[in-house]
Amino acid sequence: MVKIAIIIPRDLVKVAESAASDFEESIHIIEGSMERGLDLAKEYEANGYDVIIARGGTQLLLKNGGLSIPTVPIPITVIDIFNAIKEAEKVGDNIAIIAFNNMLTAIESFIKVTGIKYQIIQVADEKDVKEKISEIASKGINVVIGGGVVARYGPKYDIKPIVINTGREAIISAIEEAKRVAIATREEKKRGERFRTIVENSKDGIISVDKNGYVNIFNSTAEKLLKINGKEAIGKHIDNVLPQLELTDILYSGIGEMEVIKNIQENKIMVSNIPIKINDEVVDAISMLQDVNRIQMMEEKIRREIYTTGLYAKYTFEDILGVSKESKESIRIGKEYAKVNSTVLIEGETGTGKEVMAQSIHNYSNQAEGPFVAVNCAALPENLLESELFGYAPGSFTGADKKGKRGLFELAHRGTIFLDEICGLNPSIQGRLLRVLQEKQVMRIGDNKVIPIEVRVITATNRNLHNLVIERKFREDLFYRLNVLKIVIPPLRKRYEDIPYLVEHFIQYYSLKLGKSAITLSEEAMEYLSLYNWPGNVRELKNFVERLMVVAKHSHIELSDIKDKFIVVDSVRNDPIAYQLDNQRIHNKNNIKTEDYMTLYSSEKEAIINALEDNMGVINFTAKALGISRTTLWRKMKKYDLDVLR
Numbered sequence: 047m048v049k050i051a052i053i054i055p056r057d058l059v060k061v062a063e064s065a066a067s068d069f070e071e072s073i074h075i076i077e078g079s080m081e082r083g084l085d086l087a088k089e090y091e092a093n094g095y096d097v098i099i100a101r102g103g104t105q106l107l108l109k110n111g112g113l114s115i116p117t118v119p120i121p122i123t124v125i126d127i128f129n130a131i132k133e134a135e136k137v138g139d140n141i142a143i144i145a146f147n148n149m150l151t152a153i154e155s156f157i158k159v160t161g162i163k164y165q166i167i168q169v170a171d172e173k174d175v176k177e178k179i180s181e182i183a184s185k186g187i188n189v190v191i192g193g194g195v196v197a198r199y200g201p202k203y204d205i206k207p208i209v210i211n212t213g214r215e216a217i218i219s220a221i222e223e224a225k226r227v228a229i230a231t232r233e234e235k236k237r238g239e240r241f242r243t244i245v246e247n248s249k250d251g252i253i254s255v256d257k258n259g260y261v262n263i264f265n266s267t268a269e270k271l272l273k274i275n276g277k278e279a280i281g282k283h284i285d286n287v288l289p290q291l292e293l294t295d296i297l298y299s300g301i302g303e304m305e306v307i308k309n310i311q312e313n314k315i316m317v318s319n320i321p322i323k324i325n326d327e328v329v330d331a332i333s334m335l336q337d338v339n340r341i342q343m344m345e346e347k348i349r350r351e352i353y354t355t356g357l358y359a360k361y362t363f364e365d366i367l368g369v370s371k372e373s374k375e376s377i378r379i380g381k382e383y384a385k386v387n388s389t390v391l392i393e394g395e396t397g398t399g400k401e402v403m404a405q406s407i408h409n410y411s412n413q414a415e416g417p418f419v420a421v422n423c424a425a426l427p428e429n430l431l432e433s434e435l436f437g438y439a440p441g442s443f444t445g446a447d448k449k450g451k452r453g454l455f456e457l458a459h460r461g462t463i464f465l466d467e468i469c470g471l472n473p474s475i476q477g478r479l480l481r482v483l484q485e486k487q488v489m490r491i492g493d494n495k496v497i498p499i500e501v502r503v504i505t506a507t508n509r510n511l512h513n514l515v516i517e518r519k520f521r522e523d524l525f526y527r528l529n530v531l532k533i534v535i536p537p538l539r540k541r542y543e544d545i546p547y548l549v550e551h552f553i554q555y556y557s558l559k560l561g562k563s564a565i566t567l568s569e570e571a572m573e574y575l576s577l578y579n580w581p582g583n584v585r586e587l588k589n590f591v592e593r594l595m596v597v598a599k600h601s602h603i604e605l606s607d608i609k610d611k612f613i614v615v616d617s618v619r620n621d622p623i624a625y626q627l628d629n630q631r632i633h634n635k636n637n638i639k640t641e642d643y644m645t646l647y648s649s650e651k652e653a654i655i656n657a658l659e660d661n662m663g664v665i666n667f668t669a670k671a672l673g674i675s676r677t678t679l680w681r682k683m684k685k686y687d688l689d690v691l692r
Contacts, residue, residue, distance in 0.1 A: 053076055054077065059075060074095075083104040087111065099117070103193055128160075131191065138189045145166055147170075179196070253293075254330060259294050293333055303319050313338075315336065357458070361406055370541040372540065376535055383407055391504075416461030421466065437451050469507045482499075483503065539579050565601050565603055567603045574609060576665070
């Protein structure tokens with residue numbers, strides 16, 4: 047149960063007791079002043095209370111008093127101020143209000159509502175209250191309004207003190223807030239303990255520094271790895287403890303570095319330095335440390351025990367990059383296909399990421415723990431491909447292994463086999479593959495025994511299999527066996543919204559890989575890339591960014607830096623319209639002023655459609671014509687289900 051303590055002036059004790067009676071929580075009320083408040087609070091803290099409620103200057107004192115438990119103020123309302131002033135006016139006309147910071151809001155609201163102004167004296171602590179009352183006494187002030195502390199010093203200077211009373215509802219509100227704070231604090235402590243447990247039991251060394259570079263976490267694994275006392279390191283600047291980590295560089299740049307091998311304390315350590323950002327501001331940095339020798343030993347163990355055949359998938363759906371609706375739809379369909387064991391056919395041009403999709407489906411499926419076997423059917427000679435797929439018996443042909451060999455279908459048992467470029471299979475192998483799919487068993491070359499298998503089959507092609515069936519180049523019965531679940535991965539030219547996103551991603555990737563500063567592209571340069579056909583699709587785009595990162599002379603790339611040098615846009619997407627991308631923009635064909643678009647047409651949707659037509663579908667120029675950002679234009683187009691008019 048939540049334990050709450052309330053420190054309150056004597057004349058409010060009964061009000062507080064009445065308010066506390068509405069709650070089931072353990073609420074202890076004690077009369078206290080600023081003078082005794084901090085000592086009382088420390089007693090409550092020692093006795094396991096979750097939160098302390100106080101008022102005015104007492105709450106401010108506790109808040110800054112170094113307590114480890116939170117404090118909650120009792121709010122002072124406009125009504126409380128009004129009642130105190132009415133009481134003061136009965137005594138005299140020369141009235142002053144002494145207020146702590148947490149009282150000012152109510153006082154200012156009262157003045158704003160009533161228009162009545164009184165002398166307001168802001169104070170910070172009890173000593174300040176005494177000095178201010180002494181000063182105003184010499185100025186003829188005969189009544190002072192404030193918290194409980196004014197009752198102590200007012201009479202000493204012949205000034206009538208009027209203590210601001212707090213209503214029952216205000217105390218109830220404070221108790222409810224204290225309950226919320228207590229519960230949130232307990233949850234935060236649980237998370238903190240959970241985090242500390244994870245950090246301390248991590249097999250990796252973990253060192254964390256604050257935004258100023260001072261160590262605040264140094265776990266036991268880091269102590270053992272670096273032979274440094276973690277308790278002594280905490281509180282010191284990282285450059286005085288481990289300058290080799292170069293964590294201060296991460297704090298300044300905000301750019302992390304992953305899996306860099308460094309010599310630290312005469313050991314080879316794999317270091318990953320990661321900045322922690324809130325609202326794009328670096329507030330912390332963490333260094334993850336791994337012993338290179340231990341990594342090597344683990345890799346050897348993994349190779350021996352798990353990946354003896356090297357048959358595993360490394361890509362997941364998170365590796366399929368794109369923001370277009372086409373990309374998102376492909377991922378959605380892939381995830382749905384992964385839930386069943388049916389055969390999948392992936393169609394797409396070269397470089398669109400067919401194997402990435404296949405591996406993602408495998409890793410998202412129930413077969414994820416099983417092997418993933420990939421083979422390019424067009425890359426192997428026909429005789430070798432057959433023996434690779436189905437295996438062979440001992441001595442089945444000259445040069446064969448005397449022990450025989452398991453085929454890839456056998457190796458893929460209880461996993462997935464990925465047959466890339468399936469269109470390259472010759473008719474005889476197509477027939478054998480059909481039998482495997484029908485019977486779910488294989489027979490090695492030169493053998494008379496069948497081997498049952500449980501394999502998920504995913505195939506891929508960069509050609510239209512149905513057209514090959516019509517041309518009698520692919521078996522019709524096999525086509526229907528393969529074409530159970532089909533995914534068509536669109537080429538990059540048909541999902542050009544992904545191009546800016548992919549460019550930025552690959553820039554960051556090669557910035558880290560090549561150890562070079564990231565570059566930026568002008569809007570005209572990015573638009574030019576969006577107009578290019580990208581026959582090599584994502585693979586070609588990735589290669590382009592790598593080449594650009596290597597040879598770029600400047601950190602900001604203009605259209606002139608890439609046009610006709612890296613790629614050439616001759617006829618964009620086979621469109622007869624010649625896009626002018628030199629030194630002038632595409633203008634409205636009717637010379638309509640850009641600011642008139644939204645008023646010329648009867649609806650926002652119509653304005654966007656006409657602007658797209660007038661600017662030949664170029665997003666950059668259409669957005670500028672409408673006077674909105676590219677992002678806003680994309681959002682509005684999605685809202686109205688509009689496609690770019692290309």
